[in-house]
Amino acid sequence: MVERSTLTGPLCAEVKAFLDELARTASPATLDAYRRDLAALVAFLAEREIDDWRALDTVLLRRFLGEERARGLAPRSLARRRSAISRLADHLVAAGRLPHNPVALTRAPRQPRHLPRPVDVDRLKHFLETPHDGSPLAVRDQAMLELFYSSGLRLAELAGLDLPDLQPERVRVVGKGGKPRQVPVGRHARLALEAWLALRETLAARGEVALFVGQRGTRLGHRAIQQRLALIARRRGLDEHLHPHRLRHSFASHLLESSQDLRAVQELLGHANLATTQVYTRLDWQHLAASYDAAHPRARRRPAPENDEEPS
DSSP: OOOTTTOOOOOOOHHHHHHHHHTTTHHHHHHHHHHHHHHHHHHHHHHHHHOOOOGOOHHHHHHHHHHHHHHTTOOOHHHHHHHHHHHHHHHHHHHOOSSGGGGGGOOOOOOOOOOOOOOOOOOOOOOOOOOOOOHHHHHHHHHHHHHHHTTOOHHHHHTTGGGGGGGEEEEEEGGGEEEEEEEOOHHHHHHHHHHHHHHHHTTTTHHHHHHHHBBTBBBOEEEEHHHHHHHHHHHOOOOSSHHHHHHHHOOOOHHHHHOOOOOHHHHHHSSSSSSHHGGGGTTTTHHHHHOOOOOOOTOOOOOOOOOOOOOO
């Protein structure tokens, strides 16, 4: 039996080519997860002596996902397995190794709904406005914080930014699936970025195009960004864990609460499906219900009569 955590065999050349391509835009965590997912698929195919990607069809995929479910894989992990295979299949179609993507005819596993918890607006405002020491690293970190919250960027999107991606009032990012989009940059983020750009040359190596660099002068890595955010949260007395996706959740939740424009938030977040964005509509049900009661002409409840007698 082939070990499910390794990539071996005749099918692996295309998988490795796909992963090399994916590495240009995906986070290390996503890359590692996809590598494991595709290694499991390759092992499954090898057990059946399948060594040609053209044999990959919907029936085979359903059998693979069914076996993974029977092994006890959680719905979230199954969904990621399916996503990894779909991305690989798109690569194989483009390379002429598959006539079509068979994943489209499989059903995604039902996901448990975990509601993200945004940071309170006032608490986040106080956190972002807490003074720092003015050092190049502190100025850089402030610019990253403001940009995460201002524009709702993913960790990989912020880490992948180059200097030409930054424009006066917007930033161009490459999202999931290599899809580019442009998002606005708020006033506080612009000011923080201007302060960082004035000091960036004190850290950046010659010829480095990355917007955010570390002490070695090269592009700041994903793990380093996560660690800096956690460190700043502790230093500024934020008594809850802070990570890039938490700031993205806060951006989406606070914007949706103020604007009620789900489509606009979907575009800003770079979600392919509106259903992904709709999770934020459940974050503040009391606020939405109050707005409904106040605005809808037939939503207001009349006070109940003091007794049960019919009016005469």
